[in-house]
Amino acid sequence: MGTCKNIIKVLWAFRSTVLLVAIPLLASPLLIVVGDNVAKCGWVVIVMAGYWTCEVVPLAVTAFLPVLLFPLLGIQDSDDVCRNYLKDTNFLAMGGLMVAVAVQHWNLHRRIALGVLLLVGTQPRRLMLGFMSVTAFLSMWISNTATTAMMVPIVHSVLAQMVKADQKEDDTKKNIDAASVRCDGSELLEMEKGTQTPGDDTMLHYATTSDEMANIGCLRFRETDLDKHQDEKAILEEAYNTTGSPDDVASKPQGDNETGNEIDFASLPPAENRMCKGMMLCVSSAASFGGTATLTGTGTNLVLNEVVHDLYGDAPGINFAAWIVFALPAMVLSVFFAWLWLQFFFVDRSLLGCCREFGACCSCSEQDKSKGAKIREVIKRQYDALGTMSWAEVWVLLHFIALALLWFTKDLAFIPDATGWAGLFPVSKFVTDATAVIYICFSLFVFPSKLPNIFCWRDNTKLGPRTPLLTWSAVQKKLPWNVVLLLGGGFALADGCKVSGLSQWLADQFRVLQGIPAPVLVLIITIIICLFTEVTSNVATATIFLPVLATLAESICVNPLYIMIPAALACSYAFMLPVATPPNAIVFSYGTVTVSDMAKAGVVMNIIGLIMANALINSLAIPMFDVFSYPSWADNSTCVA
Secondary structure (H helix, E strand, O other), X not given: OHHHHHHHHHHHHOHHHHHHHHHHHHHOHHHHXXXXXXXXXXXXXXXXXXXXXXXXXXXXXXXOHHHHHHHHOOOOOHHHHHHHHHOHHHHHHHHHHHHHHHHHHOOHHHHHHHHHHHHHOOOHHHHXXXXXXXXXXXXXXXXXXXXXHHHHHHXXXXXXXXXXXXXXXXXXXXXXXXXXXXXXXXXXXXXHHHOOOOOOOXXXXXXXXXXXHHHHHHOOOOOOXXXXXXXXXXXXXXXXXXXXXXXXXXXXXXXXXXXXXXXOHHHOOHHHHHHHHHHHHHHHHHHHHHHHHOOOOOHHHHHHHHXXXXXXXXXXXXXXXXXXXXXXHHHHHHHHHHHHHHHHHHHOOOOOOOOOOHHHHHOOOHHHHHHHHHHHHHHHHHHHHOOOOOHHHHHHHHHHHHXXXXXXXXXXXXXXXXXXXXXXXXXXXXXXXXXXXXXXHHHHHHOEOOOOOOHHHOOOOOOOOOOEOOOHHHHHHHOOHHHHHHHHHXXXXXXXXXXXXXXXXXXXXXXXXXXXXXXXXXXXXXXXXHHHOOOOOHHHHHHHHHHHHHHHHHHOOOOHHHHHHHHHHHOOOOOOOXXXXXXXXXXXXXXXXXXXXXXXHHHHHHHHHXXXXXHHHOOOHHHHHOOOOOOOOOOOOOOOO
């Protein structure tokens, strides 16, 4: 028995090596027994899917395999494979990430977040809604990971100050009670009068020490949201807004409590404990929902865009403007319902019930007003620390707005008889969303970060060009290059499936599903993907499933977008486990939320996302993409009426 345990222990310790060898060997009968191009490509798909799911090697490294295996197996020429790694969608992703780097570099996102929080108010419900609204908006444009890493410390600083205030109030109350006991000797009676139940509608806050903050640098984020994944140093620098290097933060000694905000979380009353958990989870959930609203907001959307474009060209009409009009309403509703659920589960279970007195729900006691003032003071102090808006911040904001407008107005095909600015050029179809974002990036690399020192703007500084708004060193340091490689590997895999004939083989097998009603099939697919993406990369999940689902749709004569769009959205709905996404991992690393808390709250948020995805494809997608009709651009002449 002991020997068996030792063998299992050794295998577990070397599980990555075991899987590295075992996965190709288990799939090897495809090469040995069958041996045609379809079987060879199927073997590559199984190996890459296994490596991506188990993370045997970094996901971006697995994405190299088509360059190695397709030429060796005689499936595709190396030159044709490599072209997939820098397609239009890859440049769209790189451009969006570069703009995000500029926004983060000048702390514009932090100013936006704190400014909005000052406007929403300081009541717990409003504060949670403010945190979620800001997080969702920022994650539409910049990394979910960076957004969460920035927002969580803000949440903590607000909560920490309130814990201090609560502790001071409790100490004062205890002193009054003790004095009352000494005056009349009625110890039991006065202690009972002075007891405060843990069910008061108060707000609990706790803060992390600097060593807990440093632990984020040591946390190995699961590469499940690589579409928006930054290296750990960049996350540290972003999260804590340090003046030194990220290494300085990560190397702080244990127990260095320079902030003085150490809170014993385990000793807090249950009601306040739940409040804090809800405040933390609202950030990670809003980040995941927010990314679905734009085509560049998450890698799964980019995979959808490229797979559709690669298979069907521009005919389906998926672009930035069409997508945001289509997906934004569902995102807003998802965030709203997630807010209601988190309120009900963590803050106040009477939220969805009937209140006996309306005034009791809306009025605030003097104690609540005092706490609200302290919250506002903390946020205001952080906002004031940013100083006045600099020249660089103003121009980064203007570039950001210009990019959004260029994306939105490039092609107005969803508006009858309207044409976008792309129609001003000789061949409008050559102009893509990548064209707009690369233009803005080029401008960021040349536009000065300070007022130019020339002619009437001369000052006493050294004459010469100013540092631009975005430098290449900042891009090299903060841009997650693994995103580009992961997307390229997925596109190469999909192209290989098409060339080898594997896609057509799958289409023939899927014809047996033709009798299942399409809405039921979509519901089943989204549930499977939602569960699958809890344990593997979101982008890898989309890369594996979307080309197969396109083939499935064609084989059963269903509009491919009807299945692919909700499937792509479902890839982003991973709320139940800490390893599911980097935002979940960041929140979990603070020690506030347990796996059980995340699973219980996350399962309902998964359901919210699934309902929204299925409702969206059966409502707004009809006028936007005509998903109930089989399109002429899909390659199946037998299905076209």
